[in-house]
Amino acid sequence: MPLSLCPVSLPLSARPSFPLVSCYATTAVRSHPSPAPPPAQTLPPSPSFTTQSPLTGALQCPHFQSCSGCTHELNLHHPIIVDEATNFFRKHGVSDFTFDSCSLWNWRCRAKLAVRGSSTNPLIGLYQEGTHNVVDIPHCKAHHPSINAAVELLKRGIAEMKVEPYEEDEGTGDLRYVQMAVTTYNTSLPAAERYKNGQVQITLVWNSRNENSSGSDKLNALANFLWRNGGPRSNFHLVHSVWANFQTSTSNIIFGNRWRHLLGEKDFWEHVGGIDVSLAPSSFGQANTRAFDILLRKLQKYVPYGSSVVDLYAGAGVIGLSLAATRKCRSVKCIEINKESKLSFEKTIERLPDTTESSIVWHHADAAKEPLSWLVGSDVVVIDPLRKGLDASLIDALQNISSIERKALSSSKSSNSGAKEEKRPWVLRARENSVQVGSKTPPENSSQLVPETLIYISCGWERFKEDCKSLLSNKAWHLEKAHGFNFFPGTHSIEVLAVFKRGPQKKKSGKKKKKRS
Numbered sequence: 267m268p269l270s271l272c273p274v275s276l277p278l279s280a281r282p283s284f285p286l287v288s289c290y291a292t293t294a295v296r297s298h299p300s301p302a303p304p305p306a307q308t309l310p311p312s313p314s315f316t317t318q319s320p321l322t323g324a325l326q327c328p329h330f331q332s333c334s335g336c337t338h339e340l341n342l343h344h345p346i347i348v349d350e351a352t353n354f355f356r357k358h359g360v361s362d363f364t365f366d367s368c369s370l371w372n373w374r375c376r377a378k379l380a381v382r383g384s385s386t387n388p389l390i391g392l393y394q395e396g397t398h399n400v401v402d403i404p405h406c407k408a409h410h411p412s413i414n415a416a417v418e419l420l421k422r423g424i425a426e427m428k429v430e431p432y433e434e435d436e437g438t439g440d441l442r443y444v445q446m447a448v449t450t451y452n453t454s455l456p457a458a459e460r461y462k463n464g465q466v467q468i469t470l471v472w473n474s475r476n477e478n479s480s481g482s483d484k485l486n487a488l489a490n491f492l493w494r495n496g497g498p499r500s501n502f503h504l505v506h507s508v509w510a511n512f513q514t515s516t517s518n519i520i521f522g523n524r525w526r527h528l529l530g531e532k533d534f535w536e537h538v539g540g541i542d543v544s545l546a547p548s549s550f551g552q553a554n555t556r557a558f559d560i561l562l563r564k565l566q567k568y569v570p571y572g573s574s575v576v577d578l579y580a581g582a583g584v585i586g587l588s589l590a591a592t593r594k595c596r597s598v599k600c601i602e603i604n605k606e607s608k609l610s611f612e613k614t615i616e617r618l619p620d621t622t623e624s625s626i627v628w629h630h631a632d633a634a635k636e637p638l639s640w641l642v643g644s645d646v647v648v649i650d651p652l653r654k655g656l657d658a659s660l661i662d663a664l665q666n667i668s669s670i671e672r673k674a675l676s677s678s679k680s681s682n683s684g685a686k687e688e689k690r691p692w693v694l695r696a697r698e699n700s701v702q703v704g705s706k707t708p709p710e711n712s713s714q715l716v717p718e719t720l721i722y723i724s725c726g727w728e729r730f731k732e733d734c735k736s737l738l739s740n741k742a743w744h745l746e747k748a749h750g751f752n753f754f755p756g757t758h759s760i761e762v763l764a765v766f767k768r769g770p771q772k773k774k775s776g777k778k779k780k781k782r783s
């Protein structure tokens with residue numbers, strides 16, 4: 267059955283609510299204006315409007331302990347790990363580590379939630395620690411309130427359309443997971459109003475092979491329900507768009523390979539790091555939009571104007587493209603293993619400011635395979651891997667970068683035979699699947715250029731420490747700066763931005779200069 271936009275508009279009771287205090291910082295104080303509460307008549311029926319105490323930085327979430335999402339509920343502005351990080355960096359030569367505590371509540375703009383229970387009593391939330399029991403988290407304090415409102419709406423839709431949540435043991439049921447992604451990009455609103463009026467891109471992970479399988483009528487009915495009650499014709503425009511992903515595997519992998527746009531706007535935009543970025547639901551997106559923006563603005567300062575940048579583990583290229591636009595990079599090369607990110611990258615490029623003159627390329631490739639081929643030609647490398655950290659081959663290449671530079675220099679002196687024909691199949695494949703923009707030629711002698719600056723962005727502290735020690739171990743690199751960001755308040759994780767420079771740390775001379783007589 268084709269999906270159609272139903273003109274009937276029913277009132278939507280669920281509206282996002284905000285705490286009175288949205289941000290509290292310690293080390294690096296950053297204050298955002300406290301969002302005003304929504305007008306009284308639009309408050310949700312349940313008492314989910316909470317006032318937080320800025321003095322304690324307490325989570326005050328009714329789901330704490332039963333839900334595995336948060337691991338600590340006090341001093342959200344200062345995760346315990348910050349003290350450890352401060353000591354770690356001091357030991358490795360950085361005595362001015364800073365920590366930005368960002369927003370403590372309502373920060374999560376992207377959530378993947380399991381759907382279990384029954385159609386009359388659906389449970390939408392996270393697994394209880396160490397089990398596959400789903401804990402319903404309707405009042406989650408980490409979620410952007412629009413996510414909680416969309417979850418409430420989805421529950422009503424599941425009940426009314428008699429959608430069966432997934433039953434793991436039997437592999438039966440319709441709806442397995444839902445991904446909720448909030449866009450806070452709405453240029454028709456004043457900038458200060460945009461965050462709290464975020465709209466949700468809802469992806470329904472459906473337990474069937476494709477949109478023609480049996481059960482697709484229910485999928486369409488549910489999508490229409492969400493659009494009718496949360497789309498532009500409803501009392502409150504909460505739903506940005508509805509997508510379906512089809513997954514029948516019995517593994518724990520959330521998404522299948524098939525994605526379908528069903529209703530609403532196809533393109534999902536966000537504004538971070540000084541640029542408009544497009545993010546398809548199938549592409550990686552940072553969960554904490556505002557904290558990511560803060561990190562990007564800090565990162566930009568470490569990239570000299572006119573640099574040639576390689577962005578490894580690039581996703582849709584948000585970091586690389588933000589640098590291309592704000593640092594007037596000569597070239598930007600993005601390497602990403604998920605081919606789904608390509609479309610978002612292409613769309614983002616279309617909206618880059620006209621003043622961006624970089625030569626920009628995105629390769630669908632594995633950064634761990636022949637990593638040197640990606641490093642050569644750039645003076646800055648940005649690395650933003652998943653929690654598991656850097657691949658061994660990349661660490662090895664970074665550790666040996668100086669000898670590689672020497673080899674590149676001597677081979678370019680001795681060779682006058684011109685460019686060799688490329689034969690390596692993975693390099694040829696990556697080139698085939700690449701996107702190239704800009705006509706600038708690579709800088710002269712770029713084939714001998716290897717990075718002088720390494721910027722490592724990490725969401726996995728334990729692995730970061732290991733990778734960092736490896737990079738410092740043979741003095742190929744030294745640490746210059748480090749910053750932490752509260753990307754995941756309520757958990758023990760922080761996001762780290764570490765800046766390394768090539769070669770050993772220069773000894774600070776202890777001798778005082780002789781005074782001239």
Ligand SMILES: C[S@@+](CC[C@H](N)C(=O)[O-])C[C@H]1O[C@@H](n2cnc3c(N)ncnc32)[C@H](O)[C@@H]1O
Nearest residue numbers: 550579580581602603604632633634650651652
């Ligand atoms: C933490 S995300 C960062 C994405 C991007 N920098 C951003 O902030 O939006 C890590 C990305 O690395 C990609 N990835 C994982 N392993 C990879 C590999 N071996 N080579 C290239 N990309 C990889 C993932 O698909 C994911 O998009």
